[in-house]
Amino acid sequence: MVLPLLIGVVFVTFMLVRVGGLDPVGLLAGPTATAEEFTMIRKDLGLDQPLWKQFLIYGGQVIQGDLGESWLSNRPVLEDITTRSFISLELLFWGIGLGAAIGIPVGLRAAFKPNGRFDQVTRIISLLGFSIPTYWLGLVMLFVFFYLLGWAPPGMGRISLMVSPPQFVTGSYLIDGLIEANWEAANSALTHLILPVLCLAIVSAAPIIKQTRAIALEVIASDTVRYARACGLKIKTLRAIVFRNSATPIITFVGTEITGLVGTMSLIEYVFAWGGLGQYGLNAIVRGDFTAVQGYVLTLALFSVLIFLIVDIVVAIIEPRSQLN
Amino acid sequence: MNLLKITDLQTHFVFHDIDNYRREARALNKVNLNLNRGEIVGIVGETGAGKSLTAQSICGLLRPPAKVVGGSVLFLGKELLSLAEEDLNDIRGAEIGMVVQNPKSSLDPLTRIGDQLVRIHQTHTASAISVARSKAIAMMHAVGIPDPEKRFSAWPHELSGGMAQRVLIAMALMNEPKLLIADEPTTGLDVTVQAQILELLKDLVRRFEMGTIIITHDLGIVAHYCDKVAVMFAGEIVEYGTVTDIFRRPGHPYTKQLLASTPEKLKLNEAGSLGGQPPDLFNLPEGCLSQDRCSLASDQCRTPPPVITLETGQTVRCHFALQ
Numbered sequence: 001m002v003l004p005l006l007i008g009v010v011f012v013t014f015m016l017v018r019v020g021g022l023d024p025v026g027l028l029a030g031p032t033a034t035a036e037e038f039t040m041i042r043k044d045l046g047l048d049q050p051l052w053k054q055f056l057i058y059g060g061q062v063i064q065g066d067l068g069e070s071w072l073s074n075r076p077v078l079e080d081i082t083t084r085s086f087i088s089l090e091l092l093f094w095g096i097g098l099g100a101a102i103g104i105p106v107g108l109r110a111a112f113k114p115n116g117r118f119d120q121v122t123r124i125i126s127l128l129g130f131s132i133p134t135y136w137l138g139l140v141m142l143f144v145f146f147y148l149l150g151w152a153p154p155g156m157g158r159i160s161l162m163v164s165p166p167q168f169v170t171g172s173y174l175i176d177g178l179i180e181a182n183w184e185a186a187n188s189a190l191t192h193l194i195l196p197v198l199c200l201a202i203v204s205a206a207p208i209i210k211q212t213r214a215i216a217l218e219v220i221a222s223d224t225v226r227y228a229r230a231c232g233l234k235i236k237t238l239r240a241i242v243f244r245n246s247a248t249p250i251i252t253f254v255g256t257e258i259t260g261l262v263g264t265m266s267l268i269e270y271v272f273a274w275g276g277l278g279q280y281g282l283n284a285i286v287r288g289d290f291t292a293v294q295g296y297v298l299t300l301a302l303f304s305v306l307i308f309l310i311v312d313i314v315v316a317i318i319e320p321r322s323q324l325n
Numbered sequence: 326m327n328l329l330k331i332t333d334l335q336t337h338f339v340f341h342d343i344d345n346y347r348r349e350a351r352a353l354n355k356v357n358l359n360l361n362r363g364e365i366v367g368i369v370g371e372t373g374a375g376k377s378l379t380a381q382s383i384c385g386l387l388r389p390p391a392k393v394v395g396g397s398v399l400f401l402g403k404e405l406l407s408l409a410e411e412d413l414n415d416i417r418g419a420e421i422g423m424v425v426q427n428p429k430s431s432l433d434p435l436t437r438i439g440d441q442l443v444r445i446h447q448t449h450t451a452s453a454i455s456v457a458r459s460k461a462i463a464m465m466h467a468v469g470i471p472d473p474e475k476r477f478s479a480w481p482h483e484l485s486g487g488m489a490q491r492v493l494i495a496m497a498l499m500n501e502p503k504l505l506i507a508d509e510p511t512t513g514l515d516v517t518v519q520a521q522i523l524e525l526l527k528d529l530v531r532r533f534e535m536g537t538i539i540i541t542h543d544l545g546i547v548a549h550y551c552d553k554v555a556v557m558f559a560g561e562i563v564e565y566g567t568v569t570d571i572f573r574r575p576g577h578p579y580t581k582q583l584l585a586s587t588p589e590k591l592k593l594n595e596a597g598s599l600g601g602q603p604p605d606l607f608n609l610p611e612g613c614l615s616q617d618r619c620s621l622a623s624d625q626c627r628t629p630p631p632v633i634t635l636e637t638g639q640t641v642r643c644h645f646a647l648q
Contacts, residue, residue, distance in 0.1 A: 226388075226431070227432070230423040231423070232419055232449060233444070245434070320435060321480070
C-alpha cells in the first residue's frame, strides 16, 4: 500500500516542480552571467537531459536514500531535512499536544450539556480559532507579548543566542536541556516555545473541540448510552462510556489534524524564524530549489503515512472489534 | 396496591420554530394502564402509536424534544415522574428491568459482557465482585447461554443476535426487578429464536413473579404469551382487557380492524382491513382520534368518547362500545 503511494508522490512532486516554471539556472547564475555560463550550469545540474531521464536518475537516487543536493545550501537535502525535522517536531509535538489537551476535554464537556452556557461560549471561541489566519495570530502575539509587554523573547529561533544549546538526545531543546540539567538552556527553550506552541494549539484546538463535541453527541444519542441509562448506571459511568466510545473517532481525527497542520506549521515557523522543516520547505519553494522541494514533499508524505500507521496501531490496541485482538 | 399504575400520562414533542413559535406533537394522550405482580401485559399498535414512548416515559428515558406534560406513573405507590435523575437511576436497572429492541447495538461494545452484568449488579447493590461474578454466571446460565464461564469474557460483537438478546434479558434480571419492560424484544430475530426467547421470558417472569410489559406489533406474540392486552392508537389506549376477551370479542372498532389485519385473515378476504393513516399528531381531531378511519363514525364522534367497561371487564374508549 505504502510503496505505490510513495512512488506516486515522488512522480507528482517531480513533475509539478518541473512544470512549475521555476528556473534555478537563472537564480544560480545571477544577472551578469553569459550564455556559456548558463549552458555550463545547466549541464552541470543535469537539466539538459530529457525529462524522463531526469526522473529516472532522481528516482534511482531516492531509492538509495539520496535526495540530491540543495542548490542553495550546497548540502545533501537528506541531511538538511533530518536536522530540521527534529526542530519542527518539537514545535508540532507540544502544539498539537496542547491543542488536544485543551480541545478534547472542552469538546466533551460541551457535548455533555449541549446548548448550555459552556457550549455557547466555547462555540464562539472555537469559531474564532477557526477563522483567525495563523500568520496574523503569530504576528499579533509577537507584537503584544514581545514588543508591547516584553514578556516573550523576540520571534527569532528556538533558544536565545546567548545560551549554548544542549547536547542532542531527543532533538527537543527543552527536553534535552532538562535531561542534562542545563536549566538555563531549558528555560530559554521554554520561553521561546510558548508563543509558537500557543499559536499552533489555538489553531488546532478549534477543530478538535468541534469534532470532539460532534462525535460525543453522536455517542450520547446512540443505543448504547440510552440502554446504559435504562440500566440505571451512574452519571460518572455514563460519561466514561461516552468517552471510551468516542476515543477511536477522536484519535483518528487528531491524526488527520496532525497531517493537515504541517502546512500551517510552515507559516508559524516563518513568523517565529523557527528554522524547522516548514520554513525550509517554504524557502525552497520561493527560491526554486528543486531538490529541496521534492525532498520536503516526500518527507511530508512519509510523515503522513507514519502518523496514520500510529493511529491504526493505537486504535487496534484500544478497540476490541479490530482484527488484531 | 398495583405494581404499576399509569394515569392520564401525556407526552408531547415540543418544538420551537425559528421565530420561537411553539408547536407540539401530542404523541401520548391520556394513557391509562394498571399492572399487577406476575401479570404479563402486551401493548400493541401500529408504528407511531406511542408504544415505545410509553415505556420511555415510564422510565424517564425521554430525550428532548419529547417531554412528559401531564399525568402520573405510580410504581409501588411512588410517583416516578417527579423523581430526580439520581433517584430514578436507583430504580432503573434495579427494580425496573428493561429489554430493548437492538441488543447488539445497545450493549457497550468496549466492555466484556460478563463485566457489563457485574457492572449493573454492583451499581445497584453493595455486593463484592466475586458475588456479582457468580451471580452473573448463574444468570447467564438461567437465560440459556451455553458455557457461561467462557462467554463471560466474550465481547458483544462476538455474539449472535439471539445470544445478545439473552444477555440483555440476563442484564434485566440481574437485580431481580419487580417490573420488566420488554420493548419489541424479538424484532429482528429469527422466528425460531424468537419463540425460544419468548418462552424463556415467560418462564422467567413466572418464576420471579415480575409484572411485565411486552411491547410488540405482533398479535401472535400477544395471544401466546400475554395475560392482558392494551391496544394503542394515536397515543391512546383504546382498549384494555384480558387476551381471551379481547381476541374473542373486541369492543373497539379499531381493535376489530387490527385483529382482522393479520395475514391469515387477510388471505380469507374478511372485510374490515386497516385503511388510512393515523391522525396528524400536530393537529389531532376533536373528539375520537380514530374517527377518520372508523366505519362507524358519526357526529357523536366529534365529542370525546367515554371509557366504557364491558361486562367482561375490558375497558373500551368508544361511543359505540356497547353496541
